[in-house]
Amino acid sequence: MLTTDRDRLREDVTAIAVLTGFNRSSLIPILQEVKEKYRCVDSYAMQLIADILEIHPVEVYAVASFYAFLHPEVEGRYIFRLCRTLSCEFAGKEQVARQLQADLGIGFSDTTPDGSFSLEWANCMGMCDQGPAMLVNDQVYTELTPDKIHAIVNEYRVKAEQSGTQRAPERVR
Numbered sequence: 001m002l003t004t005d006r007d008r009l010r011e012d013v014t015a016i017a018v019l020t021g022f023n024r025s026s027l028i029p030i031l032q033e034v035k036e037k038y039r040c041v042d043s044y045a046m047q048l049i050a051d052i053l054e055i056h057p058v059e060v061y062a063v064a065s066f067y068a069f070l071h072p073e074v075e076g077r078y079i080f081r082l083c084r085t086l087s088c089e090f091a092g093k094e095q096v097a098r099q100l101q102a103d104l105g106i107g108f109s110d111t112t113p114d115g116s117f118s119l120e121w122a123n124c125m126g127m128c129d130q131g132p133a134m135l136v137n138d139q140v141y142t143e144l145t146p147d148k149i150h151a152i153v154n155e156y157r158v159k160a161e162q163s164g165t166q167r168a169p170e171r172v173r
């Protein structure tokens with residue numbers, strides 16, 4: 001990561017710490033901001049957050065690892081999260097999962113090498129009567145079939161190509 005990016009990260013973390021009182025309750029808002037803006041919370045960022053809040057880095061790591069949406073790995077620009085809870089399971093989640101893996105070319109918990117897509121499992125998202133259900137970033141998709149998945153993945157491929165930002169972001173070091 002460039003020095004300017006490190007400076008930016010420090011400024012972002014400090015700004016939230018100032019707003020939230022420089023204590024442990026600052027941790028989640030800071031992690032959310034870093035994850036959203038930099039798409040990962042790596043060891044450099046964790047150390048920096050720990051330094052600024054004057055807590056142990058292990059504590060930062062423990063919180064980041066506990067909450068799935070904060071987990072430290074780099075994720076794709078578009079994150080496909082398929083519900084694996086019971087109603088969606090009975091509604092045909094398995095075929096949908098197979099199609100997703102085939103169309104994205106990755107397994108669950110993986111990210112495409114170009115950084116465009118990640119594939120993950122999710123738990124119930126409250127759309128149980130319209131399963132199988134899936135989120136792509138913040139967008140909900142319901143009553144999924146393999147054909148629908150094929151069309152949705154193609155749609156996101158076009159978006160990824162148009163955005164011209166298919167490379168995974170450089171990790172914060």
Ligand code: FES
Pocket residue numbers: 083084085086087088089123124125126127128129131133
């Ligand atoms: S079981 Fe899948 S959304 Fe509730």
